[in-house]
Amino acid sequence: MSQASVRRKQNDQPALLDTELEHLPPDLRWREWVGRVEAVIFAAGEPVPRDVLARVVGKSCNLDLVIEDIRAELAGRPYELVSVAGGWQHRTKKAFADVIRGAFGTAAGQGAGSKELSQSEALVLMCIAYFQPITRGELSSFFGKEVSRDLIGVLRAQELIASGPRSPQPGAPYTYVTTKNFLSQFGFDTLRQLPDFEALEDAGLLSKEKLLAGGIPAGLANREGEDDVVEDQVS
Incomplete structure (x- = not known):
């Protein structure tokens, strides 16, 4: 291979990203790190985890402080930086939900392919969230009637389960x-942020008495609080 070919091949390779930025004074270095983190989150279509953000900043960079700075800068904007699903994501503030719904006919945060869940779909999803992993037969036992494959298919199509x-x-x-x-x-x-059973009882959505009386198969009622089990299912 000629020297010219070698040079062309080297030029085609992306340059390594300078994350430490030691040539910059501390204040400019910090602003660059903040800009990089916000750019990555803005460009992503899903929540960005910490390990991804760490790739674009120096080892001494405190990502929690970076996030705080970004949130402070967005204080007067109609969108904010939120922590969801193990990462960070830009989202429109809830106060503007009606505006977005009026403009696009969808709720804020909903994707183009998603739709509002029916009451039965929402209740089945709630049970899956609390008692996962759970079978369709166990769900049917809980509700006292068959949970159809079509209903499960709706939840799967929206990538909720x-x-x-x-x-x-x-x-x-x-x-x-x-x-x-x-x-x-x-x-x-995380799933640890699901409302507790007392809150659901107060809202009339779930009854511990029904659980303890055998409204669902034996053993499912004991899953309440098993965070380690349900956390593993979303990784």
């Missing part, structure tokens, strides 16, 4: 778990 591990029950049926998109759509950073 996904297949979990096979159940140890006879026939090894599929189980269902929530996804990172579920966390993102509902503004949760």
